[in-house]
Amino acid sequence: MSLRRRELLLSSGAVPLLARAQPRRLRIPHVSAKADVQRSYPALLLEQALAAAGVPATLEPTTELIPQNRALQELGRRRRLDVLWTMTSVEREQQALPVRLSIFRGLFGWRLLLATPEVAQRMSAVQTLSELRRFSMVSGHEWPDTGVLRANGLDVVVSPSYDAMFKQLRLGRADAFPRSVEEVWWELERYGQGLVVVPNLCLHYPAAVYYFVARDEPQLAQAIETGLLRLRANGAWERLFERHHGEDVARAQFGARKVIELRNPLLPPLDELDLGSKSPG
Known part of the structure; x- marks a missing residue:
């Protein structure tokens, strides 16, 4: 199914989800040196997406910093994590289930x-x-x-x-x-x-940061995707992105810089990707 078709179905509520009476506890990794991971842009977007999908959740970050590759292991074999966000690659999409919507809209x-x-x-x-x-x-x-x-x-x-x-x-x-x-x-x-x-x-270079869940959690992946598409449709995603990154993008002054284009051979085929729509000016 095309991304546009999924957008129409999910944003309209045509695909049923399992609503939860109590918020689900989701363990997320502390992957950045920034201290307040729960108030970070990816965590806030995840919370809003799940709420929009009718699956409210409370996020519990790890107390220690976890490298990205180790976080993928914790998500799969060890199951100490429920959701993480990281740059996608062919290898990472074999390890875990991606939600193919670029949360940083290509900015990485x-x-x-x-x-x-x-x-x-x-x-x-x-x-x-x-x-x-x-x-x-x-x-x-x-x-x-x-x-x-x-x-x-x-x-x-x-x-x-x-x-x-x-x-x-x-x-x-x-x-x-x-x-x-x-x-x-x-x-x-x-x-x-x-x-x-x-x-x-x-x-x-082409890059997409996705949410990833364990491969046996397709319903969680569907809930995140549904919520993200609903946030995109009602403008809430754009507003959150601009609040967290608009000033940084403006400060970078990309329009005044020489852009050196690099290829990214780690990506899945481009026709399978959502790289986001953000093109810094």
Whole structure:
């Protein structure tokens, strides 16, 4: 069934769901250094989507930070988690059941670069992917971003520690750290001593962050999808997105930057994807 057909059916309420008298307790991972995961955009959107589908829920984040790949394991074999959100890939869609609606509307594929002022000055003149390959990038050991960067011929310095990545830049062990618009300003304020956002330049590649549930939870996946489509139809999704990300997108000034396009070989076939409609200007 096409996405448009599903939108019409689900937003109209034509597909029945199992309503619950009591809120369902859903365990979610603490996957970000940002402290209040329950009030984060993905958590709030998930709550609103389930409420719109008639399946209210209370979200319970883990107390410790959980790396993305480990979170997928907890979702499947160990069942310590019920829902997570992460960038999709062929491998991840084999491990868990995706809700194929891009919750960040493609925004995670738009990357600004953190660097020292000296490196940033040199990088600001980059015009082509070939020129970008003269610089090294730092990235996480199990992050999908690492595979994307390497697939495009970029030199990647892999770090097992999130905190250490910023230190790698200051020590000159890597030149730049590609970060999404949703992350970069927050990180610059808290971890970016001695670092700046590279002017005049950004990276872009197709990317979709989806909600994932265990493969034996199709009803939960259907409820999330139904709620998201209803929020999209009534404008609530757009309002929540703009409230959380509108200022960050405006600050990035994408229209004034040279965009270096990268391919993303980790994705499922593009005709199976919902990459969102957000195109920063």
